[in-house]
């Protein structure tokens with residue numbers, strides 16, 4: 001597996017302070033994040049992109065988004081930032097709004113209020129056509145793979161290249177094979193999803209997302225549908241992507257993996273991010289954080 005990612009931001013240099021890309025101090029956030037928070041909506045609607053020594057440029061800004069569905073407030077003024085090359089992990093109890101948040105960031109489900117800025121471009125202000133381009137730059141990985149059962153692994157990747165990127169068949173196949181190689185699946189290119197393990201299917205879906213040259217990847221519990229012995233191969237691909245500089249926001253309950261790879265945990269409950277901070281800070285002995293409590297319960301369940 002190779003880790004080079006065209007267009008990916010450089011991974012933050014050692015010593016990069018988690019959370020500092022947004023100008024915030026890492027730490028717990030209790031209660032609603034005020035609109036005036038450094039991660040809240042830019043006052044003038046213009047994007048402010050922190051850059052400078054020791055800071056990775058802010059690639060994704062989620063600015064105070066809220067969403068109500070079925071009369072229920074599912075997201076309540078949620079803000080976060082992702083610097084180029086950062087990987088942040090979203091955790092929290094079931095029904096807390098993690099999947100809804102990823103869908104709103106992707107504008108699959110447009111938020112009722114607030115905005116998402118990718119590379120400083122406001123999704124809220126985009127035309128319908130530009131929203132399609134915006135979505136293309138954000139790769140989404142779902143827990144249930146979303147592959148076409150009637151297409152081989154190669155064709156599952158190539159179909160998006162042909163339809164979305166307009167590549168000719170030969171070029172699409174070449175690119176598909178190179179992306180499958182990147183996730184260690186070149187020998188499985190001509191197999192159908194029913195002939196692949198869950199871990200292999202998830203790697204095909206990652207290859208398909210990578211083929212779109214995304215600037216950011218959103219991963220919604222990418223290993224939760226997998227047998228325990230298959231989880232490692234998908235986590236290895238995610239580790240490789242991170243090492244190669246891919247910017248990612250991942251929902252996962254693989255706490256043991258997450259705490260070693262993430263710059264920041266975002267704890268989400270009741271439609272709000274109620275805690276955020278580095279794993280060292282939130283999980284240290286005696287921190288008393290909700291994140292630590294939740295992670296220790298997960299570890300007990302997972303036998304970790």
Ligand SMILES: Nc1ncnc2c1ncn2[C@@H]1O[C@H](COP(=O)(O)OP(=O)(O)OP(=O)(O)O)[C@@H](O)[C@H]1O
Nearest residue numbers: 069070072074092093094095096097098099100101
């Ligand atoms: N289309 C919808 N209409 C109304 N309520 C919805 C809709 N989709 C999700 N919800 C509700 O929104 C809340 C948040 O759901 P969401 O799937 O975002 O949670 P989650 O944190 O991803 O949970 P899990 O860890 O179980 O995946 C839940 O209470 C869910 O029932």
Ligand SMILES: [Mg+2]
Nearest residue numbers: 098099100220
């Ligand atoms: Mg979910």
